[in-house]
Amino acid sequence: xxxxxxxxxxxxxxxxxxxxxxxxxxxxxxxxxxxxxxxxxxxxxxxxxxxxxxxxxxxxxxxxxxxxxxxxxxxxxxxxxxxxxxxxxxxxxxxxxxxxxxxxxxxxxxxxxxxxxxxxxxxxxxxxxxxxxxxxxxxxxxxxxxxxxxxxxxxx
Numbered sequence: 001x002x003x004x005x006x007x008x009x010x011x012x013x014x015x016x017x018x019x020x021x022x023x024x025x026x027x028x029x030x031x032x033x034x035x036x037x038x039x040x041x042x043x044x045x046x047x048x049x050x051x052x053x054x055x056x057x058x059x060x061x062x063x064x065x066x067x068x069x070x071x072x073x074x075x076x077x078x079x080x081x082x083x084x085x086x087x088x089x090x091x092x093x094x095x096x097x098x099x100x101x102x103x104x105x106x107x108x109x110x111x112x113x114x115x116x117x118x119x120x121x122x123x124x125x126x127x128x129x130x131x132x133x134x135x136x137x138x139x140x141x142x143x144x145x146x147x148x149x150x151x152x153x154x155x156x
Contacts, residue, residue: 001030002136003037004121005079005103006114007087011039015111018090019072025114026082031125034118040078042071072097079103083136086117104132 005024007016016022023041027034076097079085084104088111098105124130125137 001028002083002140003027003081004029004118005040005082005085006117007085008114011036011114013111013113014086014088014108014117016087018075018085018087018094018105021075021087024075024079024085026079027114027118029118029121029125031122034122040075042075076101076103084132086112104136106132 003026005026006014007018007021007023008014008025009016009022011023011025021042022044023039025036026038026040028037072094076094079098080101080103082103084106085098086106086108088108090098090105090107095105120130121133124133128134128137
C-alpha cells in the first residue's frame with residue numbers, strides 16, 4: 001500500500017497546478033481498495049504580483065527565501081510520504097524537488113476525476129501498465145528466496 005496525492009480544489013477531480021493548488025487529497029491505495037487518509041489545504045493568497053518578494057521574516061534572518069519558494073517547500077513537505085502526486089501542471093523546480101523527495105510528479109493534460117485515477121492505480125498495482133506504479137510495486141516486492149539465501153551466506 002502506498003499514498004498518492006491529487007492536486008484538487010474540490011476533492012473530486014484533479015484540477016490544479018501543483019504550486020498553486022488549493023489543496024491535496026491524499027489516498028492510501030493498494031490493489032483492492034483506496035481510501036482518503038488526509039487532506040492538505042492551503043489558504044488562498046492574493047494574486048497581487050508580489051509572489052516573488054522576499055518574506056519579511058526570511059529576509060530578517062538573512063535567508064533570502066521568496067514566498068513562492070516557501071510555498072513550494074511547504075507543499076513538498078506535506079507530500080513527503082506519498083509515492084506520487086497528480087496535477088495539471090508542475091514547474092521544473094518542483095519536479096526536481098519532488099523527485100529528490102521520492103515523490104513521482106504526474107502531469108495530466110486535462111482535469112480528471114480522482115475516482116477514475118484511483119481505479120486505474122488499483123488496476124496497475126494488480127496487472128501493471130503504469131510505469132511509476134510498476135517500479136514502485138517491484139521495489140516494494142519481497143526479495144526472492146535465492147537473494148535471501150545469498151545474503152545469509154549460502155553457497156552452491
